[in-house]
Amino acid sequence: MQLNTLQLVIATDGRRSIAIFNYAEDGINWVTGDDDNGVNGFGGTPAIAGYNAGDGVRHTVLPGSFTEDIQFIDNLVGNTGKVGQWIFRLDVERPIVLGCQGNGE
Numbered sequence: 001m002q003l004n005t006l007q008l009v010i011a012t013d014g015r016r017s018i019a020i021f022n023y024a025e026d027g028i029n030w031v032t033g034d035d036d037n038g039v040n041g042f043g044g045t046p047a048i049a050g051y052n053a054g055d056g057v058r059h060t061v062l063p064g065s066f067t068e069d070i071q072f073i074d075n076l077v078g079n080t081g082k083v084g085q086w087i088f089r090l091d092v093e094r095p096i097v098l099g100c101q102g103n104g105e
Helices: 068-075
Strands: 006-012 017-023 050-052 059-061 085-089
Touching: none
Parallel strands: none
Antiparallel strands: 006 017, 017 085, 050 059
């Protein structure tokens, strides 16, 4: 069985909401399900990574989505400056890209 290792954290204080995407380095081992004409996790329709608020306005697609390159998302430097990590503020009309401040921790 092929497994992918990732973490999605959604946090809110009741007014502001953020999403943190953490992809473990070398943690993506498949990008297509058998139902999408994939074989052993590849081929067929590639995965999409990101979020969609369902309102036609607030959405973000991470690099490599819709292509076989999505398999490398765990090795890309995200908008935080860290490999495999992206942070977005969700409660606004246009997503705000949030990165790490100071020493990057």
